[in-house]
Amino acid sequence: MQQSNLLFGKEQLAEETWTALRDCTPVMLGVVPFGITCGIMGLTAKMSGVETISMSVFVFAGASQFIGITMLGAGITGSGMIILTTLLVNMRHLIMGSSLSPYMIELPFPLQAILSFFLTDEAYALTISRIHKAKYSVLYQLTVSTMLYLVWILATAAGVVLGSYISDPLTWGLDFAMPATFLVLLIPLLANRISLIVFGAAAVVSVLAALNLPGKWYIIIACLTASLIGGLLEGDSKHAQ
Amino acid sequence: MRSEVLYIIIGMALVTYFTRIGALALFRFTGVPTWLNRWLKYVPIAILTSLIIPSLLLPKGHLDISLNNHYLIAGIVAAFVAYKSRNIIATLGFGMSVMFLLKLL
Numbered sequence: 001m002q003q004s005n006l007l008f009g010k011e012q013l014a015e016e017t018w019t020a021l022r023d024c025t026p027v028m029l030g031v032v033p034f035g036i037t038c039g040i041m042g043l044t045a046k047m048s049g050v051e052t053i054s055m056s057v058f059v060f061a062g063a064s065q066f067i068g069i070t071m072l073g074a075g076i077t078g079s080g081m082i083i084l085t086t087l088l089v090n091m092r093h094l095i096m097g098s099s100l101s102p103y104m105i106e107l108p109f110p111l112q113a114i115l116s117f118f119l120t121d122e123a124y125a126l127t128i129s130r131i132h133k134a135k136y137s138v139l140y141q142l143t144v145s146t147m148l149y150l151v152w153i154l155a156t157a158a159g160v161v162l163g164s165y166i167s168d169p170l171t172w173g174l175d176f177a178m179p180a181t182f183l184v185l186l187i188p189l190l191a192n193r194i195s196l197i198v199f200g201a202a203a204v205v206s207v208l209a210a211l212n213l214p215g216k217w218y219i220i221i222a223c224l225t226a227s228l229i230g231g232l233l234e235g236d237s238k239h240a241q
Numbered sequence: 242m243r244s245e246v247l248y249i250i251i252g253m254a255l256v257t258y259f260t261r262i263g264a265l266a267l268f269r270f271t272g273v274p275t276w277l278n279r280w281l282k283y284v285p286i287a288i289l290t291s292l293i294i295p296s297l298l299l300p301k302g303h304l305d306i307s308l309n310n311h312y313l314i315a316g317i318v319a320a321f322v323a324y325k326s327r328n329i330i331a332t333l334g335f336g337m338s339v340m341f342l343l344k345l346l
Contacts, residue, residue: 001296001319013279023329025326026330026333029333035313039252047246048242048243049244050242051242053242054242054250055253057255058250058253058254059250059257060257061253063255063310064257068253072246076256078246079248079249079252079337081254082249082252082253083249083256084256084334086252086256086257086280087255087257087259087260088254090256090257090260090261091260092249092260092288093260093261093262093263094260094264095258095263095284095288095290096284097260097262097263097264097265097328098264098268098273098277098281098284099281099284099285099288101264101268102281103263103271104265104276105249105265105268105269105272105273107335108301109269112265112269112326113261113262116258116262117258117261117262120259121288121292123283123287124288125289125292126284128285130335143343151345158274160320162259163316170333173311173312173337173340173341173344174272174337175316175342176311176312176316176336176337177333177336177337178292178296178335179293179296179297179312179316179318179319180315180319180332180333180336181329181333182289182292182293182322182334183293183316183319183332184265184291184323184327184328184329185289186286186290186293187286187290187320187323187324187327188327189286190286194283195283195286198283198286198287198290199286199290201287202286202287202288202290202291202292202294203294205291206291206294206295207294207298207299207304208293208301211299211303211304214304218291218295219288219291219292222253222287222290222291223284223287223288223291224287225287226283226286226287226290226291227280227281227283227284227287228280229245229283230282230286231279231280231282232277232281232288234282235279
């Protein structure tokens with residue numbers, strides 16, 4: 001009895017890992033040009049290869065690395081300024097962390113600590129979409145997270161090594177893989193009226209905010225506004241019933 | 242490695258980790274409050290939308306709603322394919338092909 005349970009478990013685990021690998025492959029494709037760009041930017045900013053790659057290994061946050069490297073290249077070595085900017089750029093992770101908290105709260109602390117280190121836009125998008133399609137799976141989150149981490153480091157290293165030979169890979173249009181993948185994750189979620197309103201609100205606010213605010217603030221502002229609207233509408237429709 | 246760069250990397254790593262574990266570390270002790278739970282329900286849609294739409298409408302940092310914006314055209318095609326197929330490979334295949342064709346033209 002116990003053994004058959006165990007076997008069933010194993011098969012399921014293998015299937016979950018396979019699904020995770022399949023889902024994150026296109027996203028990994030989208031990460032590669034950004035990682036290569038990061039490596040090249042490091043060279044341009046006169047950072048050593050070890051410095052650029054270490055940043056990818058320890059920080060693992062694309063946008064803030066781009067900004068940090070640019071500031072270093074511009075001769076800003078006042079660490080306070082760069083670290084504060086990094087904090088502000090990455091504030092959006094607090095929202096993603098909150099969103100995953102109901103699912104991760106029961107996990108043992110070491111696992112929470114590890115998964116949190118890997119929490120990126122891409123890992124969040126894949127994990128939350130898996131939750132909507134099936135249910136929360138630690139194995140799924142861990143698999144996509146570690147794969148994205150490895151690709152990020154390898155792509156950064158590739159950028160450092162190849163940097164002097166290739167032009168800016170973001171001009172190839174490969175970075176389109178990212179929004180395209182996110183579209184497949186988003187569209188099944190737009191199943192009712194409130195979801196469509198939240199989508200519309202987030203679209204308008206994010207564009208307006210991206211035009212007027214620096215860095216990644218547009219994600220935070222749009223997310224807070226649109227999800228608040230969704231929550232309020234949800235409350236109203238519950239009361240009306 | 243230069244020591245000032247090392248300090249900057251350590252600082253960046255620490256504040257980034259704080260943003261990633263902060264919410265969970267708090268809710269471990271307090272639980273996720275119910276009012277927040279209702280709000281959080283629409284966070285996935287809101288985040289995905291704000292990651293996608295600006296990258297299609299402002300690929301170079303300024304608003305570009307024209308046929309010259311390859312990201313927008315390919316994005317519309319990809320959205321249509323995603324809606325019809327719900328398939329990541331098909332969406333990516335069509336989207337990237339459009340992107341590539343537009344570059345050739």
